């Protein structure tokens with residue numbers, strides 16, 4: 001068995017595949033190829049695609065695409081039950097299509113089936129994911145003067161607050177929620193937490209002005225892949241007025257910043273140790 005071939009990086013919403021494995025207990029169908037984007041089990045920031053699998057007149061709903069892995073011994077592990085990180089040795093990496101209830105007999109090993117992703121859900125998650133990355137770059141830029149020591153740079157050349165402090169990122173339809181740890185170790189790394197707390201509203205405004213400028217620029221956004229399978233490395237690249245930015249990312253994205261009417265953030269520091277950034281995208 002080979003790793004699932006995926007077409008979502010090109011923006012595909014439909015496709016065909018041959019059924020390789022049906023697991024009724026786990027309600028999972030695995031195919032040789034799919035347009036479905038799965039939630040990553042190692043860093044589950046973007047939910048998986050939903051949609052339908054069709055064989056002739058028979059349809060089964062896919063509630064969410066997930067990662068699946070088959071060990072060299074033939075054991076199937078799905079989603080958060082996978083005991084190793086993505087790409088780990090000794091496993092073949094697949095996209096699992098989690099179905100709504102029992103899998104009909106027509107969708108059996110060897111059958112060729114049609115696949116269709118819920119386009120509205122994909123589009124809103126893609127907007128949410130691109131907005132999340134842009135907001136984090138704007139956050140790094142707006143906090144740049146708060147660093148008293150040299151730390152690594154982000155793709156725009158600003159001190160990488162995101163890389164140092166981000167502890168979770170959750171993408172949803174047209175937005176995201178990111179949490180940043182502002183503890184002792186960040187202070188030791190040279191971050192002025194008090195200065196940040198006393199200028200929160202001003203920083204938020206700076207981020208929103210930057211985001212408005214980027215949205216207005218209407219730059220290109222795309223996914224670059226190292227190969228055709230789910231296990232090949234993928235990165236997001238985006239053209240901003242400051243230059244092209246990009247980093248490793250397994251998710252889906254808009255094709256152009258012109259797809260946004262606006263992107264805005266709100267910063268919450270009600271727990272002084274935890275910054276919560278809520279990002280809201282509005283489709284054009």
Ligand SMILES: [Zn+2]
Nearest residue numbers: 248249250251
């Ligand atoms: Zn990403």
